[in-house]
Amino acid sequence: MNPPANFEDHFSAAAKTYAAFRPTYPAELYNYLAGVAPDRLLAWDCGTGNGQAAVALAVHFQRVVATDASHEQIEHAAAHDRVEYRVEPAEKVSLKSGSVSLVTVAVAVHWFDFEAFYAEVKRVLRPGGVLAVWTYHLPSVTPSVDPILYNYFADILSGYWPERIRYLDERYRTLPFPFNEISAPELSMVSGWNLNRLAGFLHSWSATRRYIDENGSHPVELIWKELETVWGPAELERTITWPLHMRIGLSDGAMHS
Numbered sequence: 001m002n003p004p005a006n007f008e009d010h011f012s013a014a015a016k017t018y019a020a021f022r023p024t025y026p027a028e029l030y031n032y033l034a035g036v037a038p039d040r041l042l043a044w045d046c047g048t049g050n051g052q053a054a055v056a057l058a059v060h061f062q063r064v065v066a067t068d069a070s071h072e073q074i075e076h077a078a079a080h081d082r083v084e085y086r087v088e089p090a091e092k093v094s095l096k097s098g099s100v101s102l103v104t105v106a107v108a109v110h111w112f113d114f115e116a117f118y119a120e121v122k123r124v125l126r127p128g129g130v131l132a133v134w135t136y137h138l139p140s141v142t143p144s145v146d147p148i149l150y151n152y153f154a155d156i157l158s159g160y161w162p163e164r165i166r167y168l169d170e171r172y173r174t175l176p177f178p179f180n181e182i183s184a185p186e187l188s189m190v191s192g193w194n195l196n197r198l199a200g201f202l203h204s205w206s207a208t209r210r211y212i213d214e215n216g217s218h219p220v221e222l223i224w225k226e227l228e229t230v231w232g233p234a235e236l237e238r239t240i241t242w243p244l245h246m247r248i249g250l251s252d253g254a255m256h257s
Contacts, residue, residue: 023189034060037102038128047108051077058082091116100124105133110167125251136242144230160207171245179249189242195234
């Protein structure tokens with residue numbers, strides 16, 4: 001199935017980079033989601049990208065269907081014997097009605113056609129089924145590094161981000177979410193990265209790619225000397241922390257104890 005004409009494909013061109021430099025979601029996230037799902041038979045990971053969440057869900061679920069509208073993302077997704085990858089748009093998938101216990105969307109729902117996607121979620125969820133969407137924003141490193149990263153995101157790349165990046169800026173608080181909502185746990189991703197790994201992460205951003213395409217130069221160069229100065233030796237590993245911002249909802253009529 002081909003992506004819809006209006007599919008916001010910001011990531012295919014850098015699919016390899018995207019897979020290599022994304023931080024890892026914590027195991028506690030999947031433990032929690034498996035615990036609130038009505039059973040562990042089938043999970044759907046939508047907008048799966050590199051398959052990180054799908055493979056982690058396979059630890060808990062008998063079967064995971066992972067979809068993405070991008071052929072390139074699916075081609076670079078991690079293989080797992082309990083994960084079935086399908087190239088399908090979020091708004092129309094080949095899952096049976098009432099068959100899914102958990103739907104997850106990791107840092108992707110803000111690109112979707114909300115009305116069509118949520119209708120599809122409600123179609124495929126079984127009674128008591130759960131939808132969980134989450135995102136993250138800028139990481140926290142040190143008081144001297146953080147302002148440089150904010151300047152890169154908000155100033156240097158201003159005008160190169162898609163309009164819907166506002167939902168990340170707002171930490172998904174303003175995201176349309178027509179479900180019976182339950183409170184989400186406070187979780188963070190934590191990694192130990194050196195400076196080159198951080199540079200790879202910044203390079204993987206869609207706005208970075210657009211800046212390069214339009215200007216013929218790399219925007220990271222504009223902050224590199226300052227980053228080097230405050231970071232110290234490039235091989236020095238620093239703790240990088242990204243708080244997760246989650247919305248969790250239940251299928252219509254479901255009650256959560």
